[in-house]
Amino acid sequence: MKKLDAHAHVGTFGGWANVAITAEELVQQMDACEIEKTVLCSTGSDDNFRTKEAMEAYPDRFWGLVYANPLEGEKSVQEIYDLVQNKGFSGIKLNPLRHAYVADAECLDPIMEAARELHIPVFIHSGHAPYALPWSIALLAERFPDVNIVMIHMGHGHGVYIDAALKMARRYSNLYLEMSGMPMNSKIKEAYETVGSDRIFFGTDAPFHHPTIEMQKVITSGLTEKEIEDVFYNNLQKFMAQYEK
Ligand SMILES: [Zn+2]
Numbered sequence: 001m002k003k004l005d006a007h008a009h010v011g012t013f014g015g016w017a018n019v020a021i022t023a024e025e026l027v028q029q030m031d032a033c034e035i036e037k038t039v040l041c042s043t044g045s046d047d048n049f050r051t052k053e054a055m056e057a058y059p060d061r062f063w064g065l066v067y068a069n070p071l072e073g074e075k076s077v078q079e080i081y082d083l084v085q086n087k088g089f090s091g092i093k094l095n096p097l098r099h100a101y102v103a104d105a106e107c108l109d110p111i112m113e114a115a116r117e118l119h120i121p122v123f124i125h126s127g128h129a130p131y132a133l134p135w136s137i138a139l140l141a142e143r144f145p146d147v148n149i150v151m152i153h154m155g156h157g158h159g160v161y162i163d164a165a166l167k168m169a170r171r172y173s174n175l176y177l178e179m180s181g182m183p184m185n186s187k188i189k190e191a192y193e194t195v196g197s198d199r200i201f202f203g204t205d206a207p208f209h210h211p212t213i214e215m216q217k218v219i220t221s222g223l224t225e226k227e228i229e230d231v232f233y234n235n236l237q238k239f240m241a242q243y244e245k
Helices: 023-032 048-057 074-087 106-118 134-143 159-171 185-194 211-219 225-241
Strands: 003-009 011-013 019-021 035-041 062-067 091-094 122-125 149-152 175-178
Touching: 003 149, 003 211, 003 225, 019 023, 023 035, 023 048, 035 048, 035 225, 048 062, 048 074, 062 074, 074 106, 091 106, 106 122, 106 134, 134 149, 134 159, 134 175, 149 159, 159 175, 159 185, 185 211, 185 225, 211 225
Parallel strands: 003 035, 035 062, 062 091, 091 122, 122 149, 149 175
Antiparallel strands: 011 019
């Protein structure tokens, strides 16, 4: 079954993670797992050029996200404008855990305003206290109801956070869920049925997780084949299509 991947990286994560993938390796992995296209970001705010190179090397295989650090102020906003207006990038990636700011912090306002003006989505890491919890992301969604926010990992590894991700997404219609790294297959069906059939996306978080492992969660989720097609493909296709220039 063909798929789209709502979250992957290109580059090297050292330290505790010790994982890496090149654009070439990523495309090979996508081909092996029938992943047509991937929402791609780099490893941090200093290597967005890697995403740009991957998009240039493999046109039609990637939607590029600008990895922004709001603590860098005007620099990050300018980079968003440049990469979206001139280089074909499609959205913004934020990681409050990595850069140490609360997910609803006011320092995000210029970035969210840029997203609104450029009409692009914001993908934000979730699942780690104290910075990247679903409730804080929901407060951000509440302040910017006209910007679509994808909650990457939908709470990640903690059951209470996963439940909160669903609750918050039910409350705010501009919140979408991406499932990489989230271990509870039952929550995929629950989200499909109670948040919205078009508001949950398959993702891998490559190179952290292999697609085949992430795929198993969807296959065993209890959804029908038609519903699995939505999660694997139709939902992200429809979501990203609204941003095509
Ligand atoms: Zn990631």
